[in-house]
Amino acid sequence: MSFAPVARRRGTTAQRVQGALLVLPAVLPAALVVGGGIGATLLQAFGLMPVAGPAVARADAFLAHPRELGAAVIVSLAVATVATLVAVVVGTVAAVVIVSGRIGSRLIAALGATTVTVPHLIGAAAIGLLLSDAGVLPRLLGIPPEAWPAWVGGPLWGAVIAEFAWKESAFVALVVTGTLATRIATYDETAALLGAGRWRRFRHVLLPLTMPSIVICAAISFVYALGSYEVSWLLGRTYPEPLPVLAVRLFQGVSLDSRPEAAAVALITCAIALAFVGGTFAALRRTAVWR
Template sequence: MTWSPVARRSGSTRERLRGALLVLPAVALALVVLGGGVGATVLQAFGLLPVVGPVRPGIGAFTARPGEVGAAVAVSLGVAAAATAVAVVVGTIAAVVIVSRTRSARVVAVLGTVTVTIPHLIAAATVGLLLSDAGVLPRLLGIASEAWAPWVGGPLWGAAIVELAWKESAFIALIVTGTLATRIQTYDETAALLGAGRAQRFRHVLLPLTAPTILIGAAISFVYALGSYEVLWLLGRTSPEPLPVLAVRLFQGVSLDSRPEAAAVALVTCVIALAVVAATFAALRRTASWR
């Protein structure tokens, strides 16, 4: 049994033009704000907008710290990928539980709603107090500090991944629930009447329906984790530094000569984020529900 999406009516030229005009003010404002910031970063990274001294075009800011930038890219990609993978799995399961109308559905929905409203800074501080070697959890379990795994500031960035996965799983659960609540009931009941089991309904009904939503949520979560500063700064290691922490440290350096290097690191982060967004849209075009 397979699920085929309902064909959507394509709007007329007049309707498309009207829709474009309605979003034009917001798009123009976003282009001015983001374009100005990214443009200034590009100019400064390539030496065309120096803070002090003459204009010296070149790529010196990108090659000044190759080892640090390479390590920062590896750490940022690893943390973001791990946190996003956990968030997608947990968030999707939570969404299925919420729309199942069981006794635990309301509890999961309330927990997810509360989690979304907690700022990342407060969540990072909470996770740090919970998982540090002298934190609440080892004290409750009666585990000595030297025997407790280095979650905070450890080599595997465990606390940072836990915080990002916890927060982003609630976000993914929220948007996936919105998709399932409006469309899954009719298809799921029809599939059940046709004799499909739970595993078959999950594979042929739930996943095709939620694939675009999951992909978009995963891309948003990945990009946020990639550029998150406060979580990685509070819960991560001092070396190697992830991209946002390295960029902020260079920008706040005593020497103004490090400003172009900070801009170069920020530009590398932007390029990676844009590549992830482009790959997400390419994957979305291959999904049945998107077509």
């Protein structure tokens, strides 16, 4: 996958205006909702839209809990990164198996389609019942609770990562399968006729041509894992808290002074997510495949 700059294909002014008008009905409502939410959060974080009292511009909310905020950023980035990597690997392999049409491909496709429809809240409850020290899996294996690893509420956030990886791998498999079902299948057949083996076809044909879809799926999965509240709250530790759990706890605090602090945490989460998405698309726009 090369990131060397390539020549841009520029359309005419009329074509660009027509394209902008076509996407405007979908972009405008989304921009208003997202922009309005981020704008209100920004004003509240800097004290310009207080719940009570005069509006005074200040940045005290960002410095109120420096240790908790730093730990929350590290935990959120670690969980989202590991879960996304696992989901991308598992989902890509599952997509290749589904497209190959071999034995078990229909079963994997059915399992993936079913997994996508399961809400994350139900998935988190299922993972908790499966991996807790008194859950279904240790009982089936006959392992006593004291000998079972701390998947739920443990220091490595194993249950949280497992839930995100399980759910997002099905999403990655669904998107990559759709990409592989296009003309890429013809390229794969051509490479096979020329004598390329399975590994060489995957490495030199399938992977480069599906890389934009894989990277976009990874960005979506990362952003969702970064900002998801219910999974981390149900399956994670009480300290350190991920960013969304910390934001909700501060927002639900008894003191109204914690509202700007919650807005500051939410704003930092948005900034990390937007920076990751912006970096992803900046890298993709420099690839020949994206063009």
